[in-house]
Amino acid sequence: MTLEDFTEYTGDGDGEGDAAGDDADGDPTGAADAESGPGSATGSESAVDGGSAVDAGAAGGDPSGDAEGDAFAAYDATPAGSDAGLGVVSVSRGLRVAEDEEETSLKAFVTTDNREAVRLGKYLLIPYPDGERLFCRITALEYAQEFQSDDATEIHARRQMRRDEFAERDYKFVADLEPMSVVYGEGDDMKRRMTDRVPKPGAVAEEAADDAEIKTGLKIPDDGVFLGHLSVGGEKVRTAAEPPTVDYRVKDDYADGDPLAFRHTLVAGGTGSGKTHASKNVLRQYLDADRTYPMGDGRESRMAVVQFDPQDEYAQMHDDNPDLDDAFARRLEREGIAHGGHDDTVALVPRVANATYPGEGHRAERVEFTIPFSLAQDMPWLVAGSGLNDNQYPALLTLLNRFFDNYGDSGTYSQFLSYLDDPALKEELHESGRVHEATFDAVKRRVRGVPGGVFDQDAKPITELDHTLVRPGGLSVVPTYHLPTSRQKEIVVLAVAGLLIDDKLSNDPASDRIKETPLLVGMDEAHNFLADADNVQAQKVVQKFTEAAKQGRKERLGLFLITQDPQDVAESVFKQVNTKIVLNLGDEDAISSVNIPSNLAGKVPYMEKGQMVVYSPDNSEPVELIGLSECVTRHD
Secondary structure, three states, X not given: OOOHHHHOEOOOOXXXXXXXXXXXXOOOOOOOOOOOOOOOHHHHHHHHHOOOOOOHHHHHOOOOOOOHHHOOXXXXXXXXXXXXXXXXXXXXXXXXXXXXXXXXXXXXXXXXXXXXXXXXXXXXXXEOOOOOEEEEEEEEEEEEEOOOOOOOOHHHHHHHHOOOOOOHHHEEEEEEEEEEEEEEOOHHHOEEEOOOOOOOOOOEEEEOOOHHHHHHHHOOOOOOEEEEEXXXXXXXXXXXXXXXXXXXXXXXXXXXXXXXXXXXXXXXXXXXXXXXXXXXXXXXXXXXXXXXXXXXXXXXXXXXEEEXXXXXXXXXXXOOOOOOOHXXXXXXXXXXXXXXXXXXXXXXXXXXXXXXXXXXXXXXXXXXXXXXXXXXXXXXXHHOOOOOOOOHHHHHHHHHHHHHHHHHHHOOHHHHHHXXXXXXXXXXXXXXXXXXXXXXXXXXXXXXXXXXXXXXXXOEEHHHOHHHHOOOOOEEEEEOOOOOOHHHHHHHHHHHHHHHHHHHHOOOOOOHHHHOOOEEEEEEOHHHOOEOOOOHHHHHHHHHHHHHHHHHHHHOEEEEEEEOOHHHEOHHHHOOOOEEEEOOOOXXXXXXXXXXXXXXXXXXXXXXXXXXXXXXXXXXOOEEEEOOOXXXXXXX
């Protein structure tokens, strides 16, 4: 006998996958089919002839032994009660909660009717006998055999291929669960603690459907700055509450620890991921009229936001979004989400030679400014040109100090270039041993390499516009897309940001307005300004922002960094960032650099526009969110 004896099908259309003339049991005579089986007249007769005490028809209580009598008797009965939950905790394959996560084994058997609704990442609740609940998350799903059988055979495969439906009841469906916390108490008194108990075998596992329990289980604050709605696998988590979604917020109250605005935020996402849309929505919440922060002198002050804008998109926050309809606006109001154009928005436009700012995409007020060369006293790296080494940078400091000693704060960049052309200065410094003549020439070349037309233009110096730049409750946008070169953009952004940071961290600030106002500095394309580098001036820039990130907490200074290349942001700055908002990223190095949990990192390349992962250890467990489908301000 060969394999072909079992696999040669007649194609007679019986749909049972039998061999030629065979029934489902492989009987070549067809004697075991419905007509001649034990429930038929022939089968009954054979049973009697064989001296059987009970004929086949008796199993159905039908003495005639016909086809209907072959079945078990049917009774009209309805099971008492109704099913609750998705399934039950199973002990057959291990039930263990341990301090070491790898030793924890918590599994739930999912009943047949619930299997289609179960997804990785869903949040479940398992009750303890005393009313406490184990809050957990589905981390794996598995089918297992219900009966001992070999389903890797030709006959089994062909039978399955001819079936219209999958026989769910032939298999077990098991979910692996990750314990996240124990939730206890009710209402406003609900609390959480670390998992310290194992649930009972057979305890019912239910999908978490209570807003308060979900927020408590994930440690999400009830109040704070809105980021998005909790989701799993790209679908919003639904509850029995109204609205049915779960809003995710970050801490913004000293009663619950420092507001995370001053512990810094990174928004990372590729082109088209929706990072600008999401950033506008978040920044708009910080500018809400009801949001204030206590100052050291007992005052309550609104936050000022200064946003550096390489694409001229953020000044649009002045205007309403024409696509935001009344129904959507009412929904935002019910959820306490600030929306609408922010009237107190000013575009602070850097004046640069041979560059014109069109500003056609918004109706915000425009104020021009220039970078005074006097800022180079405290920020010598602004005029360092290309990279200076460890010998050349001290030489630049010497030259700048001598220049400003002679010219005062009114000294200009043009005058500094003329000052360096003085051969007597070069000779004096060389002979005194302070600056070697070769080093002098190297510094001079690099200073002349700085793009012209940035310093001392026909506009008000930014140092005199501190009350315009920083306004409690105001948004100041510094657009740079109209500047012709990347070096000009870098000088403008670092000069203004450095001015803000210096005054914030100084014990003797030049501007009391900057010092005494809670401040959020937003920087788009942050990788262009805060990248690690070998040259001295780049190191000085990173050092300044690292210091700002470390001390900003006590000085009410926050950094809001936006980038599509998070791997290029200097590590010393990056590691000070508390809250990471990660949208779609396709680059593996970028994904690994944001250092989010692996179960969420794997989702990042597949996320749709507006989907995000939020990792904020001081705020909540790592979660997946969906941002608002509409921008709360104008966004073209």
